[in-house]
Amino acid sequence: MSAPDEGDRIRPARRRFNAELEWDALDPDDYCRRNYEIIHENDAAFLARLRDFFSWKLAGRTGLHGVDVGAGGNLYPALSMLPFCDEITLIDYSRPNVRWLQERTTHYSEGTVDMAPWRQFWNVLIEDPAYAAVPDPWGALRKCARVRRQSVFGLARGRWDVGTMFFVAESISASTGEFRSAVSGFIDALKPGAPFVASFMEKSEGWRVGNRAFPAVSVCDSDVLDSLGQEAEVHELLRLGTGNPLRPGYTGMILVCGTKNPGHEGMGYED
Numbered sequence: 034m035s036a037p038d039e040g041d042r043i044r045p046a047r048r049r050f051n052a053e054l055e056w057d058a059l060d061p062d063d064y065c066r067r068n069y070e071i072i073h074e075n076d077a078a079f080l081a082r083l084r085d086f087f088s089w090k091l092a093g094r095t096g097l098h099g100v101d102v103g104a105g106g107n108l109y110p111a112l113s114m115l116p117f118c119d120e121i122t123l124i125d126y127s128r129p130n131v132r133w134l135q136e137r138t139t140h141y142s143e144g145t146v147d148m149a150p151w152r153q154f155w156n157v158l159i160e161d162p163a164y165a166a167v168p169d170p171w172g173a174l175r176k177c178a179r180v181r182r183q184s185v186f187g188l189a190r191g192r193w194d195v196g197t198m199f200f201v202a203e204s205i206s207a208s209t210g211e212f213r214s215a216v217s218g219f220i221d222a223l224k225p226g227a228p229f230v231a232s233f234m235e236k237s238e239g240w241r242v243g244n245r246a247f248p249a250v251s252v253c254d255s256d257v258l259d260s261l262g263q264e265a266e267v268h269e270l271l272r273l274g275t276g277n278p279l280r281p282g283y284t285g286m287i288l289v290c291g292t293k294n295p296g297h298e299g300m301g302y303e304d
């Protein structure tokens with residue numbers, strides 16, 4: 034991954050709210066190339082935690098329904114749910130991202146050039162036997178992925194058994210209120226007791242794809258915990274500094290592994 038240059042520095046975006054932003058101007062190929070072409074040390078560390086957490090919480094379970102909210106140009110959260118799910122819904126609001134996800138989950142296989150970066154991520158997952166037991170991850174993804182254009186602000190409640198949301202809540206507007214609504218929209222969409230993993234850019238000044246700038250809410254670990262409030266039990270919070278930064282304008286990355294607090298309805302999980 035090349036070092037960021039000054040041209041990458043984010044200028045403040047004029048528009049602040051999610052509904053004002055040009056999500057259909059996103060270029061998922063550029064996004065993917067900037068962020069995932071070569072696995073970053075922080076993504077590798079997050080992926081290992083994600084793998085170990087799901088492997089522990091979901092040991093022996095199959096046939097679950099998973100969701101990745103704001104999936105965008107990233108397949109590793111979906112891959113992390115593969116051994117346990119027979120259906121994984123990939124949700125994004127941006128039409129180009131939805132098309133990108135549809136292409137990669139309907140036609141692509143091991144030999145497809147565009148899938149090569151994702152082999153690096155799968156290689157981290159297969160260090161755990163639950164993942165190593167999946168013989169053809171791309172075929173499994175083709176079978177269970179359902180791509181939907183939807184907003185995190187309008188998800189059905191109590192629907193999914195397991196979920197992920199990576200770099201979304203803090204990166205889809207400049208509004209703290211929308212950051213908090215996105216976190217609770219994601220948690221509300223899960224069944225009581227469902228395990229989830231979510232990640233956040235720390236103190237982000239915004240991000241860029243192609244020549245478009247997108248704003249962010251500057252959050253730290255206490256803001257993330259605060260946004261989860263009483264809705265979830267946090268099992269682990271991991272904060273990593275930038276190390277070799279992907280771009281200027283953030284101070285680190287935060288990962289949270291948790292379970293939705295059991296309510297009165299829905300199914301529960303045993304530890």
Ligand SMILES: C[S@@+](CC[C@H](N)C(=O)[O-])C[C@H]1O[C@@H](n2cnc3c(N)ncnc32)[C@H](O)[C@@H]1O
Nearest residue numbers: 103104105107125126127184185199200204205
């Ligand atoms: C910073 S990107 C993160 C993408 C990906 N999850 C990752 O880990 O790299 C934020 C994503 O949120 C999506 N998004 C923006 N507004 C949304 C909304 N209201 N509901 C769901 N997704 C949204 C964008 O299209 C984009 O794919």
